[in-house]
Amino acid sequence: MLKGFREFIMRGNVVDLAIAVVIGAAFGAIVNKLVADIITPIVAAIGGQPDFSKLTFTINKSTFLYGDFINAVISFVIIAAAIYFLIVMPLNKIAERRALRLAKGDPDPDPKAEDIQLLEQIRDLLAKQNA
Secondary structure, eight states: OHHHHHHHHHSHHHHHHHHHHHHHHHHHHHHHHHIIIIIHHHHHHHHSOSOGGGOOEEETTEEEOHHHHHHHHHHHHHHHHHHIIIIIHHHHHHHHHHHHHHHTTOOOSOOSOHHHHHHHHHHHHHHHHHO
């Protein structure tokens, strides 16, 4: 039983997912600080409201804190844009090029799985950046 669990945990998908969750949480914290410390003050300089989290309205003695919601929406939009432009678009371009190549009847020059190819490309780009 423990052997099967160990094999499950050591499979690449589980480890990759755990790493993605940790990096995603860290990225979310950075974006939240960007919104709170940079974007909100810029909007405040233009619109006059220095802190969105203090925005509220009251109906029948119930207070609604909609300012935090505005900050969360801004954070979400920034994170979604970063994921789209840094991950989704490049992967779509790679898939389009591969589909065109296969449609022409050209053999796949690298028979490795697409995820392995992508990881190798990321590795090479990181090596170039660190050099």
